[in-house]
Amino acid sequence: MSARFPKITAGLSTAVMMLGLAACSDNDPAAAAKAEATEKPVVTVYSARKEHLIKPMFDKYTELTGVKVRYVTDKAGPLLARLESEGVSTPADMFMTVDAGYLWQASQRGVFAAQQSEILEANIPEHLQAANNDWFGLSVRARTIVYSTERVKPSELSTYEDLADPKWKGRLCLRTSKKVYNQSLVATMMQTQGAEKTETLVKGWVTNLATDPFSNDTKAMEAVAAGQCDVTVVNTYYFGRLKKKLPETPLAIFWPNQEDRGVHVNISGAGITQHAKQPAAAKALLEWLSSAEAQGQFAELNQEYPANGKIKPSAEVASWGQFKADSVNVESAGSLQAEAVKLMDRAGYR
Amino acid sequence: MANSVVPPLPGAVKKNKTAKAAQQWQRRFWRLPAWSAAFLVLLPLSVIALSWASPQTDVWLHLVETQLGSLIKNTLLLCVGVGVVTISVGVSLAWLVSVCEFPGRRWLDWALMLPLAIPTYVVAFVALGLLGYSGPVQTSLRSIFGSAFQLPDVRSTGGVILVMSAVLYPYVYMLTRSAFMSQGRGLIDAARTLGRTPSQAFWSVALPMARPAIAAGAALALMETLADFGAVAVFNYDTFTTAIYKSWFGLFNLTAAAQLASVLLLFVGLAIFTEQKARGNGRLHQLPKQQRDGFQLTGWKAWLASAYCLLIFTIAFVVPVGQLIFWVVETRLADLNSNYFKLIGHTFSLGGIAAIFTVTLALLVSFGQRQLGRYTTAGLSVRIAGLGYALPGTVLAVGIVTAFAFLDKQLVAPVREWLGLPVQQILVGGLIALIFAYSVRFFSVALGPLQSSFERLKPSLQEVAHTLGANQWQVLWRVYLPLLTPGLFTALLLVLVDVMKEMPATLLLRPFGWDTLAVKVYEMTSEGEWERAALPALSLVLLSIVPVVMMIRRSRID
Numbered sequence: 001m002s003a004r005f006p007k008i009t010a011g012l013s014t015a016v017m018m019l020g021l022a023a024c025s026d027n028d029p030a031a032a033a034k035a036e037a038t039e040k041p042v043v044t045v046y047s048a049r050k051e052h053l054i055k056p057m058f059d060k061y062t063e064l065t066g067v068k069v070r071y072v073t074d075k076a077g078p079l080l081a082r083l084e085s086e087g088v089s090t091p092a093d094m095f096m097t098v099d100a101g102y103l104w105q106a107s108q109r110g111v112f113a114a115q116q117s118e119i120l121e122a123n124i125p126e127h128l129q130a131a132n133n134d135w136f137g138l139s140v141r142a143r144t145i146v147y148s149t150e151r152v153k154p155s156e157l158s159t160y161e162d163l164a165d166p167k168w169k170g171r172l173c174l175r176t177s178k179k180v181y182n183q184s185l186v187a188t189m190m191q192t193q194g195a196e197k198t199e200t201l202v203k204g205w206v207t208n209l210a211t212d213p214f215s216n217d218t219k220a221m222e223a224v225a226a227g228q229c230d231v232t233v234v235n236t237y238y239f240g241r242l243k244k245k246l247p248e249t250p251l252a253i254f255w256p257n258q259e260d261r262g263v264h265v266n267i268s269g270a271g272i273t274q275h276a277k278q279p280a281a282a283k284a285l286l287e288w289l290s291s292a293e294a295q296g297q298f299a300e301l302n303q304e305y306p307a308n309g310k311i312k313p314s315a316e317v318a319s320w321g322q323f324k325a326d327s328v329n330v331e332s333a334g335s336l337q338a339e340a341v342k343l344m345d346r347a348g349y350r
Numbered sequence: 351m352a353n354s355v356v357p358p359l360p361g362a363v364k365k366n367k368t369a370k371a372a373q374q375w376q377r378r379f380w381r382l383p384a385w386s387a388a389f390l391v392l393l394p395l396s397v398i399a400l401s402w403a404s405p406q407t408d409v410w411l412h413l414v415e416t417q418l419g420s421l422i423k424n425t426l427l428l429c430v431g432v433g434v435v436t437i438s439v440g441v442s443l444a445w446l447v448s449v450c451e452f453p454g455r456r457w458l459d460w461a462l463m464l465p466l467a468i469p470t471y472v473v474a475f476v477a478l479g480l481l482g483y484s485g486p487v488q489t490s491l492r493s494i495f496g497s498a499f500q501l502p503d504v505r506s507t508g509g510v511i512l513v514m515s516a517v518l519y520p521y522v523y524m525l526t527r528s529a530f531m532s533q534g535r536g537l538i539d540a541a542r543t544l545g546r547t548p549s550q551a552f553w554s555v556a557l558p559m560a561r562p563a564i565a566a567g568a569a570l571a572l573m574e575t576l577a578d579f580g581a582v583a584v585f586n587y588d589t590f591t592t593a594i595y596k597s598w599f600g601l602f603n604l605t606a607a608a609q610l611a612s613v614l615l616l617f618v619g620l621a622i623f624t625e626q627k628a629r630g631n632g633r634l635h636q637l638p639k640q641q642r643d644g645f646q647l648t649g650w651k652a653w654l655a656s657a658y659c660l661l662i663f664t665i666a667f668v669v670p671v672g673q674l675i676f677w678v679v680e681t682r683l684a685d686l687n688s689n690y691f692k693l694i695g696h697t698f699s700l701g702g703i704a705a706i707f708t709v710t711l712a713l714l715v716s717f718g719q720r721q722l723g724r725y726t727t728a729g730l731s732v733r734i735a736g737l738g739y740a741l742p743g744t745v746l747a748v749g750i751v752t753a754f755a756f757l758d759k760q761l762v763a764p765v766r767e768w769l770g771l772p773v774q775q776i777l778v779g780g781l782i783a784l785i786f787a788y789s790v791r792f793f794s795v796a797l798g799p800l801q802s803s804f805e806r807l808k809p810s811l812q813e814v815a816h817t818l819g820a821n822q823w824q825v826l827w828r829v830y831l832p833l834l835t836p837g838l839f840t841a842l843l844l845v846l847v848d849v850m851k852e853m854p855a856t857l858l859l860r861p862f863g864w865d866t867l868a869v870k871v872y873e874m875t876s877e878g879e880w881e882r883a884a885l886p887a888l889s890l891v892l893l894s895i896v897p898v899v900m901m902i903r904r905s906r907i908d
Contacts, residue, residue, distance in 0.1 A: 044862075050873040051865070072779075073873060074857040077599045081748045082778070082858060085755040089763065089775050105602050176586045178596060211483070212505055215586045216878045219482070226484035227497065238878060341600035345416040350586060 041281040042068045046083060048076035048097040049268055053301045060297075061288060067281055076102040083111050088275045093282035096270035099180045100137070101187070103269050104334020107134040112271035115283055123290035123308045127329045128267055135271035138289055139304040142325065143185050143264045145254040146239055147231045148224050159257045160189070160264070163231065164204020172208040173220045173229040177344040181217075181235060184333035185264045187340040191332040192261055195343065202347040213350050218242060225249050235266075240303035240316060255323035262324040266333065267307060376822070380721040383714035387735035391790050394749030395615070395737065401608035409597050409606035417593065424507065425590045429572055431511035432518060436571045439515065440522025441564060443659060445552065448530040449538070451644035452652040458659045459527075460898055465666035466520040466844075467894030469851045469871065471580030472887050474513045475880060476670045478504055478584060505585045513585075514575055516666040521574075522567035524844070525799055528836045529563035530556060532806060548645065562805045565625060566798035573618060573740040573794070580853075590614055591742050604748070611745045618740035622733060671891060677884030685885055694889060697850050697866040704788035705796075705846040711789060712796035712841060713834075716804050717826050720812070736794035743791065743854030750787045751858060754778045779861055787855040792848050796841040803837025804830075839901040847894045867893070 047054055051073050058069035072079075076097040083090055083106075095106055106112060112134035120129070120136050128137035145157055156167075163172055175182060189198045210229035214220040217234040221242055224232050239253055255263050270289070272282045288294055295306040300314040312318065413421075446452070447459045465473075481487055481504045492499050503509070533556060541551040557564075579591050590610070598607035647655055719729060738746060754777040762776050777783050807830070815825045831838070853868045860869070867886040874883035 050877055052873065070862045072857075072860065072862060073869070075599075075744075075876075077604075078744055078748060078751075078854070078858045081604060082751045082755075085748075085752040086775065086778060087755070087759065089755075089758060091775065091779065178583075178586075178592070178600065180599070183600060211503065213586055215584050218878045219478070219484075222484040223482075226489065228483040241879075338601045338603075341596065342412050342416075345412065350588060 040066045040068065041278040042070055043093050043278055043281050043285050044091045045069060045071040045094045045096055045270075046079045046092045047071050047073050047095075048079055048102065049073070054096070056301060057289065057294060057298055060294070061285060065284075065288075067285070069285065080106055080109070080111065083273065084109055086275075090273060090275050091277065092273050093276040093278045094270055094286065095273055096138075096268070098268040099184060099333070100267050100269070100330035101180055101184055101334040101337045103130070103135045103267075103271065104331050105337075106271065107132070108334075111273055113274045113276065113279065115272055115286070117283065117287060119287040120290055123287075123292075123295075123310075125307070125309055127327050128269070128307050130271070130331065131329070135269050136286065136290060137267035137269040137307040137330065138295075139268045139299045139302065140265050140307050140325075141267070141302075141304045142236045142255075142323065143181055143233060143266060144236060144323075145231055145256050146221055146224065146234050146251050147254055148227075149250045149252050151227075151230045154252075154254055157231070157254045157256065159260070160185070160233070161193075161201050162256075163233070164201045164208065166208075168208045168231065170208065170210050171230040172205060173210055173223045173232040174205060174213045174349070175217055175220050175232075175234070176213040176215055177341070177349045179216075180337075181266060182233075183337050183340050183344070184266050184330075185233070186344060187333045187336035188264055188326060188328050188330075190336050190340060190343070191328055192326075195339065199343050199347055202344055202349055206347055206349050221249075221251060225251055236305075236317070236320065237303040239320075244316075253320050255321065257326070258324050261328065262326040265305075265325045265330070267330055268304070269307075377722060380718035381731070383711065383718040384729055384731035384735065387711055387715050387793055388731040390786065391735050391738045391793070393753045394746055394790060395612075395734075397749040397752045398608045398612050398615075398741075398745065401605045401612065404605055406603060406606035406609060409601055409603050410609075412601075413593055413597075413610075417588065421588055421590050421593050424588055425576070427507050428510060428514070428587075428589060429575060431507065432514050432575045433568055433572055435511060435515035436519040436522045437564060437568050439519045439662060440567060441526050441557070441560075443519075443662060444523050444526035444530055444560075445556070446655050446659060448527050449535070449556070449644055450647050450655060452647045452655040454656045454660065455644075458656075458663065460901075461663055461667070462659065463520050463524055463898050464663075464891070464895060465517055465670075466524075467847055467851070467891045467898075468517060468667070468670050469580065469853075469868070469887065469890070470514060470517045470574075470578055471584050471875070472674070472871075472883075473517050473666070473670045474510075474581035474584040475875070476673045477509070477513050479880070480669070480673070481509075505587065507587070510582060510585050510587045513581055514578065515571075517581075518571035518574055519662075519666070521570040521798075521844070522564060524840055525563040525567035525802055526560050528799070528840055529560040529802060529806070532803075532836065533559055559806075563802040566802045569622065569625065570739070570795060570798055572621075576614060576618060576740050577742045579742055579744070594742055594745060598744075607745065608749075611741060614742075615737055615740060619733065619737060622736065671888070674884045674888040674891070677881040678888055681881050681885065683885065685882060690885075693865055693867050693870060693886065694893065696864050697868070697890070698893060700784065700788075700856070700864070700866060701846040701850040704785050704792070704849040705842045707785055708789045708792055708845050709796045709800075709838065709841045712793060712800050713838070716797060716800045717830065720804060720809075720830075721822060723809075732797070736797060738790040739792065739794040741791075743852070744858070746791060747787060747855040747858040750783065750790065750855070751778055754783050754786075779859070781861055781864075784855065784859045784861070784864075787859050788845075788849050788852065791852065791855060792845045795844045795848055799837045799840040799844065800834065803834050807833055843897045843901045846897055850893060851890055 054071065058071065062068050076099070079095065080102070083092060083095060095111060097103060097106070107130055114133040116133065124136045128140065129135065147154070147157060177183065186198060186202060189201070211223065214223065217238040220232040221234055221239065223229055236253070239251070242249060242251070257263060270286055272279055272286060276282050289298060290308055292308065292311055295308040295311040296314070299306040303314065303317055305313045305317060443462055447455055447462065479485055481501070483500070488501055491501070537555050537559070538551045541555045542548070546554065577591065579595060582589050582592060591614070594607045594610045594614070597603045597610060715732060715735065719732065755775070758775045758777045766772070766774065811829060812825055815829045820828065850866070851868050853872050856866055856868055857872060860866070867890045870886040871883045871890070874880070874886070
């Protein structure tokens with residue numbers, strides 16, 4: 001009897017514990033995941049970069065290291081708001097987003113924890129990362145001029161500023177100023193040219209518009225191809241996608257401002273969160289994403305340029321030609337973004 | 351019929367003290383559902399209202415100086431336009447299919463509801479793709495009439511109104527249709543024997559009687575118009591909602607965005623209030639009639655009716671779905687893998703759970719109001735509960751995350767700590783938060799059909815049931831539920847379809863791995879990959895056809 005009693009107690013307590021565990025895992029997948037892989041941590045990512053552009057990378061990483069990565073995708077704004085309100089109890093270890101403006105904003109709100117990493121410092125150039133090492137760029141996209149090969153000679157084109165010249169009256173198409181890519185473009189222009197000059201320029205663009213701004217880059221390029229206008233400003237990968245679908249489209253890329261500051265570039269990037277539950281594992285993932293091994297594929301998935309300077313872009317991206325990129329730190333896109341939005345509102349750029 | 355008094359409960363007849371106390375208790379009890387629903391909505395709303403604690407003069411001044419005037423003008427134009435078009439299209443279609451008989455009526459009856467399943471921004475994008483300058487229509491016109499030929503830009507007020515109305519008219523159509531159906535032919539026939547022409551009978555009898563349904567449908571359509579961001583973004587058409595998102599994403603000022611959202615909400619609240627005041631105290635009750643014995647249209651009239659219904663169906667459904675099918679074929683189903691069926695499963699189960707939960711809540715609320723002797727729209731609590739639908743989805747989602755994260759930290763974390771469990775979020779990122787969000791958002795979608803069905807039922811029904819000895823639950827279960835079936839099914843269907851295509855709350859609140867079709871649509875469209883968004887969008891439409899057909903079968907049998 002006395003021998004059986006502890007057994008029953010042990011059995012009972014195990015059952016209770018199991019119940020407790022089951023109850024936990026029922027409404028809490030995080031607990032279940034943790035219980036399953038006690039040795040291998042699970043890294044949790046909040047990502048504004050879309051699933052089809054990150055999943056292949058995470059799958060590969062799991063294959064290589066056994067570390068699982070789980071993620072939710074949404075727009076950067078809502079994810080950032082969620083991170084902030086979750087605070088210390090957030091499950092997120094990494095916040096990944098598109099556009100330097102959002103990275104800067106996340107950094108301003110104290111969402112990130114600075115990382116001291118020789119690997120990241122060696123892989124990612126200085127102007128593509130936060131000065132305080134909060135976040136690191138992982139891929140680069142250029143926002144450049146695309147023109148109609150039927151109606152425009154490349155010699156007519158020179159700079160973004162030139163598109164405000166009266167010779168382009170009724171020949172320019174633009175995407176809406178509500179898109180962050182245009183906000184970053186104008187913000188970096190404010191950084192290098194000053195607000196006043198930039199406002200005059202933006203007003204010039206608006207005067208030259210052939211039609212109301214479009215809701216996306218592809219529509220703007222289609223308008224150029226159809227003859228509604230002659231030039232537009234788009235991100236390189238949209239051009240890549242359109243060319244892939246319709247190779248005969250009479251459009252070509254022009255790299256502006258090669259004599260002065262260079263083509264406007266933006267990044268996608270990531271940082272480790274302040275309240276990460278697996279900071280070491282998340283840091284290892286970030287380092288791997290910046291490595292030579294991962295960078296080629298990371299950029300190629302979206303026809304972008306690798307942030308790691310040692311890695312060449314894919315053959316197709318390389319075929320668009322070499323260009324001088326604007327080396328102004330992408331952080332200014334964030335710090336001046338609100339001012340840029342107001343400036344564009346004043347200039348009547350919808 | 352004049353506003354009736356509280357139906358005397360059996361206990362109230364006996365004048366003893368205990369019965370009085372019981373009645374008091376019951377009255378309190380039936381207030382509970384409405385206040386719980388209001389509480390659900392107030393939780394995120396209070397987060398939004400708290401934004402006024404820190405004034406954002408900078409952003410407000412900027413908006414007033416640059417855009418606010420034109421934004422308000424655009425928003426008003428849009429509302430008036432969508433209101434007029436959805437009501438005229440929805441009511442005329444409902445009248446034709448429910449009261450008349452013409453070729454194709456039987457299938458048009460359910461087919462005309464289908465546009466509801468297509469997300470608004472999908473229709474917007476298809477319209478822009480087809481009718482824009484670089485689209486096939488204008489391109490071929492230019493090749494015929496020369497390169498100077500140009501149609502008016504679709505990206506205009508008129509264009510946005512038409513696109514929105516194409517997706518939103520089914521709200522008016524569905525509610526009005528079930529109202530016309532339960533009116534039956536009796537009253538129309540009575541009007542005819544009194545010397546009215548068919549059209550006079552329509553204007554003076556059928557239409558006024560269907561007014562609660564029409565108003566409820568139009569209110570849903572307008573609230574969705576106000577909250578919409580997708581379609582107006584595709585058209586780059588600036589409305590008040592644009593300003594909300596601009597303040598948040600462009601100016602990085604969530605506080606100002608929440609303030610703007612609360613102003614929007616205030617206007618919606620006022621509009622609902624005015625509408626209910628204007629509806630006045632006149633009430634019309636009518637028992638559902640079972641027989642359906644339509645007016646047989648003949649000759650050109652019959653063909654005109656068919657042609658009209660077919661035209662609307664083509665514009666609102668055939669063309670957008672045709673484009674989706676074209677895209678799906680073009681991408682050769684490249685994204686169709688085993689994961690894809692998981693998406694469908696998630697979409698359907700989330701929609702189902704949310705629909706059952708929300709409609710049950712709405713049923714309790716409307717029955718509770720009935721027990722209190724009020725009409726279902728009366729009462730502050732019910733009005734508050736209905737406001738969730740007018741909020742831009744992302745703003746509501748952030749309100750919920752903030753409120754739940756607060757609860758997680760203040761309530762759940764201490765309890766877990768006390769129990770010795772690791773500190774972890776239970777509410778945020780769990781299924782409960784998501785279902786909660788759906789209920790907040792779509793409560794008024796569920797309430798609309800129910801309240802308009804309730805309002806057509808005579809209060810004397812309940813008095814009779816009570817006289818026969820039925821208690822309150824029996825009245826609900828055995829008297830009201832069978833009579834409310836068409837309204838109940840409409841409510842379930844509307845919530846199910848709305849939840850399945852819902853995007854902002856699903857995106858922000860879904861548990862890890864709970865991706866849905868709408869999430870996939872978002873991921874593809876936001877990258878401008880419309881062709882690849884076609885497969886999930888088309889699946890959404892197909893998935894919604896199932897419940898639509900089920901509902902129609904049910905309402906036919908009744």
